[in-house]
Amino acid sequence: MAQEDLFKKIVAHAKEYGFVFQSSEIYDGLSAVYDYGQNGVELKNNIKRYWWNAMTQLHENIVGIDSSIFMHPTIWKASGHVDAFNDPLIDNRDSKKRYRADVLIEDEIAKFDDKINKEVAKAAKKFGENFDEKLYRETNPRVLEHAKKRDELHERYAKAMNDMNLEELRQIILDYGIVCPISGTKNWTDVRQFNLMFSTEMGSTSEGSMKVYLRPETAQGIFVNFLNVQKTGRMRLPFGIAQIGKAFRNEIVARQFIFRMREFEQMEMQFFVRPGEELEWFKKWKAARLKWHLALGMGEENYRYHDHEKLAHYANAATDIEFLMPFGFKEVEGIHSRTDFDLSNHEKFSGKKIQYFDPELNKSYVPYVIETSIGVDRMFLSVFAHSYEEETLENGETRVVLHLPAPLAPIKAAVMPLVRKDGLPDKAREIIDSLKFDFKMQYDEKDSIGKRYRRQDAVGTPFCITVDHQTLEDNTVTIRHRDTMEQSRVSIDDLHSILNKEVSMTELLKKLL
Ligand code: GAP
DSSP: OOHHHHHHHHHHHHHHTTSEEETTGGGTOOTTOEEEOTTHHHHHHHHHHHHHIIIIITOTTEEEOOOOSBOOTHHHHHTTHHHHOEEEEEEBTTTOOEEEHHHHHHHHHHHHHHHHHHHHHHHHHHHGGGOOHHHHHHHOHHHHHHHHHHHHHHHHHHHHHHTTOHHHHHHHHHHTTOOOTTTOOOOBOOOEEEEOOOEEEESSSTTTOEEEEBOSOSHHHHHTTHHHHHHHTTOOSSEEEEEEEEEEOOOSSOOTGGGSOSEEEEEEEEEEEOTTOHHHHHHHHHHHHHHHHHTTOSOGGGEEEEEOSSOOTTOSEEEEEEEEETTEEEEEEEEEEOTTHHHHHHHHHHOOOOOEEETTTTEEEOOEEEEEEEEHHHHHHHHHHHHEEEEEOTTSOEEEEEOOOGGGOSOSEEEEESSSSTTHHHHHHHHHHHHTTTSOEEEOOSSOHHHHHHHHHHHTOSEEEEEOHHHHHHSEEEEEETTTOOEEEEEGGGHHHHHHHHHOHHHHHHTTO
């Protein structure tokens, strides 16, 4: 199946099974804003719990906070967001549509890769088993020609972005004949900067109101509370502050479902260290964060680091953890060594001393910071998309199954009476009542057992427990495993430990040690 078709199916499945809905759907929707449904919110909460516990429970020196979305507007001056949190925009005069100039050019660059891949696919078909793809990519003249053109464009584009040369970005669009996908014309305006922050007015009177911003990242709420937490928690360096919360960005190119949203959620941790020790800690956090992802068992081959060549002026090291989405490897998490940029700037703009007294060195200084920042929604998308499978069974039938990592699954087990009589529903409810304190359970009695299994497969429930007439005699049930579809007869007394082995968050967290 083409990746594009697969992605469409994944999006449709997310809606059909109560994971993700378009926001304000009955009013035709609000672009790049989404709501999480009854199953989506459970999966999302489990992702957040996995991250939160990994940070604040497994590390004695990491504590959490929950800062507000509205903050003093000077914070965004100090952080650089008012002046520099911009995207380069261009309008097409005929369609009146607005685009990100950098995205238009990146799409053009991707077209060269598509051409290369088509050449390779054609050759693979022609030469069959003897085809040496690596050699072909390195030597075929047509492939090399496309690669050369791609690299030339990339180099020119990277320089224009580095210099923020807006005229050059426009010139590239004209030189490469990039047309508006709607009107098909090259009737472009100038490129100009567009700030991504949403703003609103706070206060009740026009004279007394103040322009405030919806935070574009949660990190600044941590920086401005550095002293509060350090002093009240008597924290000693190195230590971290973690936070999960909403962030808002007026993204111009909003596409790929929940990958790029205007309202989204971040899980961020700022780790404060002695100046000079930051690169060592950067390395440790880079490895620790990948380990957190890998523990979910979604395949090592689906992750890669993308080290930044071009660093933001305040960073001295940065990398992304990318995951293989249906539309290619994409950033899910960023790890940045942010030096003392944020704390120093808040010191400057607030006029308050934001320093740490180091008793071992007997001196005060502004700590350096390693940041780990992951989008909850992107993590959700990577887990959801990776788990989706249309499986052909041995009997030729197909089933749609979500192979979610069991500790993240919305429902851990469904309990099903074989028939709706003879006391079987009561027995099923009794089992649920004994397990519901530790596991999210679901009672399911409608339709045939086969249909009920399919329904639970489609939402990723790891176990289905069936109560039949034998249950009343010997206190045993059938337990069916989602991935293997194998069934076995077990005692009701063993259900807790069977479920716990696979779905427990504790077992998942133990893999991180
Ligand atoms: N404090 C650092 C920071 O905000 P970022 O790379 O801009 O860095 C961090 O964002 C993470 O937040 C990204 O890796 C991504 O997972 C998520 N993210 C950023 N913009 C997003 C958007 N528009 N929609 C969904 N997730 C987004």
